Amino acid sequence: MRPTLQFLSDQLIEQIIAEGREIMCKLGIEIHNDLALLLMHNNGAKVDKTASRVYFTQSLIDNALAAVPHAFKLYDVYGNEAVDLSGFNVNFTPGSAAINILDSTTNKFRKPTTQDYVRYAKLMCKMNNIASQSTAMIPSDVHEKISDSYRLYLSLLYCDKPVVTGAFTIEAFEIMKNLQITIRSSKENLKAKPLTIFSCCPTSPLKWSEVTSQNLLDCAAYSIPVEYIAMPLSGFMSPVTLVGTLIQHTAETLSGLVMSQLMNPGTPVLYGGSPAFFDVRYETTPMGSVATMMIDCAYNEIGKYLGIPTQAYIGLSDAKALDAQAGFETSLGAALAALAGINNISGPGMRDFESCFSLEKLVVDNEICGTALRLIRGIEPKEDFPSLPIFEELLREKHLLIADHTRKYFKEEDYIPGTVISRANRSRWEEEGSTTVGQRAMIEIEKHIKAWQPTNLPDNVKKELTVLMENESRKYGMTKLPNID
Amino acid sequence: MNILQEISVQLQQGNPKKVAEFTQQAINENIDTKTILDNGLIAGMAVIGEKFKAHEIFLPDVLLAAKAMYAGMDLLKPLLVKEGIPTIGKVVIGTVQGDLHDIGKNLVVIMLRGAGFEVFDLGNDVSPEKFLETAVKENAIVIGMSALLTTTMPVMKKVIDLAKERHLYGKKKFIVGGAPLSADYAAEIGASAYCFDGMSAVETVKRFTTTSS
Numbered sequence: 001m002r003p004t005l006q007f008l009s010d011q012l013i014e015q016i017i018a019e020g021r022e023i024m025c026k027l028g029i030e031i032h033n034d035l036a037l038l039l040m041h042n043n044g045a046k047v048d049k050t051a052s053r054v055y056f057t058q059s060l061i062d063n064a065l066a067a068v069p070h071a072f073k074l075y076d077v078y079g080n081e082a083v084d085l086s087g088f089n090v091n092f093t094p095g096s097a098a099i100n101i102l103d104s105t106t107n108k109f110r111k112p113t114t115q116d117y118v119r120y121a122k123l124m125c126k127m128n129n130i131a132s133q134s135t136a137m138i139p140s141d142v143h144e145k146i147s148d149s150y151r152l153y154l155s156l157l158y159c160d161k162p163v164v165t166g167a168f169t170i171e172a173f174e175i176m177k178n179l180q181i182t183i184r185s186s187k188e189n190l191k192a193k194p195l196t197i198f199s200c201c202p203t204s205p206l207k208w209s210e211v212t213s214q215n216l217l218d219c220a221a222y223s224i225p226v227e228y229i230a231m232p233l234s235g236f237m238s239p240v241t242l243v244g245t246l247i248q249h250t251a252e253t254l255s256g257l258v259m260s261q262l263m264n265p266g267t268p269v270l271y272g273g274s275p276a277f278f279d280v281r282y283e284t285t286p287m288g289s290v291a292t293m294m295i296d297c298a299y300n301e302i303g304k305y306l307g308i309p310t311q312a313y314i315g316l317s318d319a320k321a322l323d324a325q326a327g328f329e330t331s332l333g334a335a336l337a338a339l340a341g342i343n344n345i346s347g348p349g350m351r352d353f354e355s356c357f358s359l360e361k362l363v364v365d366n367e368i369c370g371t372a373l374r375l376i377r378g379i380e381p382k383e384d385f386p387s388l389p390i391f392e393e394l395l396r397e398k399h400l401l402i403a404d405h406t407r408k409y410f411k412e413e414d415y416i417p418g419t420v421i422s423r424a425n426r427s428r429w430e431e432e433g434s435t436t437v438g439q440r441a442m443i444e445i446e447k448h449i450k451a452w453q454p455t456n457l458p459d460n461v462k463k464e465l466t467v468l469m470e471n472e473s474r475k476y477g478m479t480k481l482p483n484i485d
Numbered sequence: 486m487n488i489l490q491e492i493s494v495q496l497q498q499g500n501p502k503k504v505a506e507f508t509q510q511a512i513n514e515n516i517d518t519k520t521i522l523d524n525g526l527i528a529g530m531a532v533i534g535e536k537f538k539a540h541e542i543f544l545p546d547v548l549l550a551a552k553a554m555y556a557g558m559d560l561l562k563p564l565l566v567k568e569g570i571p572t573i574g575k576v577v578i579g580t581v582q583g584d585l586h587d588i589g590k591n592l593v594v595i596m597l598r599g600a601g602f603e604v605f606d607l608g609n610d611v612s613p614e615k616f617l618e619t620a621v622k623e624n625a626i627v628i629g630m631s632a633l634l635t636t637t638m639p640v641m642k643k644v645i646d647l648a649k650e651r652h653l654y655g656k657k658k659f660i661v662g663g664a665p666l667s668a669d670y671a672a673e674i675g676a677s678a679y680c681f682d683g684m685s686a687v688e689t690v691k692r693f694t695t696t697s698s
C-alpha cells in the first residue's frame with residue numbers, strides 16, 4: 001500500500017473550489033494582456049477593458065477543466081521518457097532561479113557565474129533521486145536580458161535531464177522555445193515529447209501581469225507545459241486562514257488554466273504554486289513554515305480532485321547555512337510532499353527563501369529525496385509468506401547476511417544513502433577525519449564533477465544551440481559568450 | 486499623563502479614534518502644532534519602531550499604529566501647511582522598470598508613512614525618468630528604488646547615471662532594496678544606502694532627512 005497524506009475532505013475541497021470559482025465570476029480577475037482579454041471576450045466572458053478585468057463564467061471554467069490533460073510526461077534531450085507526471089507519481093526537481101550561490105570555498109553568498117552553472121549542470125547528471133534539472137540560478141556574467149535563456153542553454157548542453165524553467169520577459173520566450181525546437185528538430189516533435197516546463201506566476205491577489213500571462217499563452221501555442229505558480233501570502237496578500245488562502249489559490253490557478261486551454265485546448269499544465277504563510281516578525285515568505293507546507297499539500301489535493309497533475313515549491317529551506325534548520329525544513333517538506341503525491345516537487349538545493357542555491361545542499365537534499373521516495377514505496381510483502389523457511393535458515397546459519405533473500409531485497413527495502421550521510425561509528429568517523437556534512441558534500445561534489453562525461457547529444461546540435469545563443473547575445477551587445485572549459 | 490503622552494500611548498495601542506480625539510484636544514489647547522507632531526505622534530511611532538526591532542511586537546502592530554498615526558496626521562496636516570511647517574521629509578519610491586514585485590516596496594511605503602514621511606509611491610515598472618522627474622517636481626530629497634530580479638537590478642544604476650547626467654546626483658539620496666541587492670552592490674552603483682527591510686528604511690530616511698535639513 002502506498003502511504004498517503006490527506007488534509008481535506010471531498011466536501012471541503014468542493015466548497016473551496018466553489019468559492020474560488022465564484023470569486024472568478026463575481027469579483028473577476030485582473031489580466032493585463034490584450035490577447036487574453038480578447039480570447040475571454042470571444043468565449044463569453046464579460047470583459048471590462050479599461051480595468052483589464054475579466055468576469056469568468058462557470059461554463060468557461062468547466063470547458064477548461066474538460067480540456068486539460070490529466071497527465072503528461074517529460075522526455076530527456078535524447079527523447080527518452082524521464083518524468084511521469086500522473087496520479088501519485090513523485091518527481092523531484094531543484095529549486096529554481098536563485099539570485100545567489102553559496103560559495104563553498106569562502107562560505108559567502110555571491111552572484112552565480114557561468115562556471116557555477118556548468119558545475120551545477122554536471123552535478124545534476126549524477127543526482128539520481130532528482131528526475132529533472134531546473135534552471136537553478138541566474139549567471140551574472142552575461143547581459144541581464146539573456147540571463148534566463150542562457151541558463152537554459154547551459155542546462156541543455158551539460159545535462160541530459162528535462163528542464164523546469166521560465167522566462168523573465170516576453171521577448172525571452174522566442175529563443176527559449178527555439179533552443180528546444182533545435183533539440184527536437186521540429187515543433188511537432190517538441191509537442192509530442194515535451195522537454196521543459198515553464199513557470200508562470202499570477203500576481204496575488206487575483207491578477208495576471210502582462211509578462212507572465214503572455215509567457216503562458218506563448219507556451220500554450222507551442223504545447224510547452226506550464227506550471228502555474230500562484231503565491232498567496234497568508235495574512236498579507238491573502239486571508240490568514242489556510243482555507244481562505246486555498247480559495248484564493250484556486251481562483252488564481254484556475255484563471256491561468258482557462259487562459260491556457262482557450263489558447264490551445266489540451267495543452268499540458270501543472271496545478272502548482274509557491275504560497276507562503278507570511279512571517280510578520282521578519283517581513284519574509286517562509287518556505288520552511290509548516291503552514292506553508294500544509295497549504296502546498298492541500299492545493300495538491302484540490303488539483304488532483306480536478307484531475308490535473310500538480311507541482312509545489314516545497315522541500316526547501318529558509319536557513320542561510322547547511323545546518324540543522326536546513327535539514328529539518330527540507331526533510332519535512334520533502335516527506336510531506338511525497339506522501340501527498342505532489343507530482344513535481346521543486347526544492348532541492350535551495351535555501352534562504354528561494355534566493356540562494358548551494359551545491360552542497362543539493363547533494364544532501366538528493367539523499368533526502370531518496371529517503372522520501374523510499375518512504376512512499378511503503379511496506380509490501382516480498383517472499384515473506386510462508387515465513388518458516390527464512391527463519392529456519394537464520395537459525396541454521398546464525399545470520400542472514402549472505403542469504404539469497406537478503407541479497408535480493410536489501411537494496412530495495414531500505415534507502416542506502418551516499419557517503420554524505422554519516423552512518424559510521426564514532427571511531428571510524430574520527431579516523432576518517434571527523435568531517436561535517438558540508439565537508440563530505442564538498443568531496444562528493446568534486447568526485448561527481450570529475451567523473452562527468454559529455455552528453456551524447458550530437459555535436460552538430462550542440463553547435464546549433466551555441467549559434468542560437470550567440471546570435472541572441474549579440475542583440476544585446478555581447479560579442480562573445482563567457483569561456484566555459 | 487499629559488495630553489501628548491496620551492496621544493503617543495493611544496497610537497502605540499493602535500487606536501485611531503482616541504488618537505484623533507486627543508490630537509483635537511491638544512489643538513484646542515493651543516499646543517504648538519510641531520510639538521504635537523514631534524512629541525505626540527512621532528514619539529509614539531518611535532517607540533513602536535524600537536519594540537518591533539526588539540521582536541516585542543510584530544508587523545500588524547506596526548501597521549495598526551501607523552493607521553492611528555494617520556488619524557492624528559489628518560488633523561495636523563492643514564495646520565502644518567498653514568503654518569508653513571515642512572513635513573519631516575519627502576520620499577519618492579517605486580519598483581524599477583521591468584519588475585513587477587511590489588510587496589516589499591509597499592511595506593516600505595506603509596512604514597515610511599507611518600513614521601510621518603510624505604511618500605510619493607510610483608508603483609511598479611517605473612522608468613528612470615519618472616523617478617527623477619517626480620523627485621524634482623515634489624522636491625523630495627530621497628529616492629527609493631526596489632528590485633527583486635537580478636535582471637532588473639541594473640535599472641537602478643541607470644537611474645543614478647541619469648541623475649548624474651542631469652546634475653541631480655549630489656542633491657538627492659538614493660536608497661535601494663530587494664532580495665538581489667546588497668550593501669556592496671549599492672556602493673558599486675553609487676547609491677546612498679541599502680536597506681534590508683522597512684524599519685531600516687525608516688531609520689535611513691530619517692538620517693538623510695535630518696542631515697540635509
Ligand code: B12
Pocket residue numbers: 096097098099138166167168169199200201202203204211212229230231282283284285352353354355578583584585586587588589590592593628629630631632633634635636660661662663664665679680681682683686
Ligand atoms: C512574491 C514573489 C513573486 C510575486 C510578486 C507579487 C508582487 N505583487 O510583488 C509574483 C508571483 C508575481 C512573482 C513573479 C515573478 N517572480 Co518572483 N518572487 C516572489 C518571492 C517569493 C517573494 C518576494 C516578496 O514579496 N517578499 C516579501 C517582501 C516583504 O520582501 P522583499 O520584497 O524582499 O522586500 C523587503 C526588503 O527587501 C526591503 N525592500 C524591498 N524593496 C525596497 C525598496 C527600498 C527603497 C527599500 C529602502 C527597501 C526595500 O524591504 C522590504 C520589506 O521588508 C521572491 C523570493 C525572494 N526570496 O524574495 C520571488 C523571486 C524574487 N521571484 C523570482 C522570479 C524568477 C519571478 C518571475 C520572473 C517568475 C516567472 N517566470 O514568472 C516573475 C517576475 C515577473 C517580473 N517581470 O517581475 C525569483 C528572482 C530570481 C532572480 N534571480 O532574479 C525569486 C528570487 C524566486 C525564485 N528563486 O524563483 N514573484
